[in-house]
Amino acid sequence: MSMSDSDSSSHGGDQKTFRQISRDRLLYEMLRSTKVKDSKSTWKVLIMDKITVKVMSYSCKMADITEEGVSLVEDLYKRRQPLPSMDAIYFIQPTKENVVRFLADMSGRSPLYRKAFVFFSSPVNKELVTLIKKDASVLPRIGALSEMNLEYFAIDSQGFVTDHEKALEELFGENAEGSHKYNACLNTMAIRVATVLASLREFPNVRYRAAKSSLDVSMLTTLRDLVPTKLAAAVWNYLAKYKATIPDFPQRETCELLIVDRSIDQIAPIIHEWTYDAMCHDLLNMDGNKYTHEVPSKTGSTTEKKEVLLEDHDPIWLELRDAHIADASERLHEKMTNFITKNKAAQIHHSSRGNWLLNS
Known part of the structure; x- marks a missing residue:
């Protein structure tokens, strides 16, 4: 989110x-x-x-x-x-x-x-x-x-997750109906979404995608259909408590919170993202935002491991993470070329690295 x-x-x-x-x-x-x-x-x-x-x-x-x-x-x-x-x-x-x-x-x-x-x-x-x-x-x-009412994971400057890797299985799987995991997952998600709003001091209008009603009695409403409704109700209950207990918490609505499930856009999960961010996480063996790679050692005879954090403090990552991978590749090449032409140490390193690659 x-x-x-x-x-x-x-x-x-x-x-x-x-x-x-x-x-x-x-x-x-x-x-x-x-x-x-x-x-x-x-x-x-x-x-x-x-x-x-x-x-x-x-x-x-x-x-x-x-x-x-x-x-x-x-x-x-x-x-x-x-x-x-x-x-x-x-x-x-x-x-x-x-x-x-x-x-x-x-x-x-x-x-x-x-x-x-x-x-x-x-x-x-x-x-x-x-x-x-x-x-x-x-x-x-x-x-x-x-x-503290702070139980969410701020993955970057504008995003957070509730850390539920198995939410799709626990909420929409074949054995989800009436299971303990279904209720526990919804409750934990509601708590963590509510703590986001508590931290931001925002009291939202909670809007959600209601289950479709049908005149056909054979079309029963399942718990899967009620995920947005149940999550919205749980979030609202926690927000009502915050309104009554947290000092300086807004007493009137300040924003909109929209809760929908994946059924509103079923094609999105199977469309591959081609952004630099998505490709890094898909193709590289990353641990969260940490990427470990091997580079030639100072002697040039062996390699050593280095860790890189792809986070907001890195201006290149911040600039390119949402760019299409083709565009990002061109811009990275251009930046690298410009850097090498202006930096003598980089020219020497680039030359020695090229020789190392040829010899290997």
């Missing part, structure tokens, strides 16, 4: 990209808010689960996190060394398993950390809050308990 750059009033009217808004919330609204003047601990430990690690990595770099006072990043489900003199920041999903892990870290006479600042990625239910309150040894050690 994608959306245009937001000009949200909650961010001082500054026009920021979608990824920048996500980054600012994570760094300033979450990490920086844990800096207490009377705190004895300068550096903190950041603890995340599998999902929140991905949320963080899509928007922030390790240098950004370190700059906000985090000296160590840990996995909630891995064995960790006790650091009783340091404070910890928990950025986790509001699941029972995660809360039980957190309580195990912070309860008893010897907690792993001095104080815990807990931030949930999406709304937490009352049962889990009650579970935390029941542990009298943990309550004095909690510095914050807050809902």
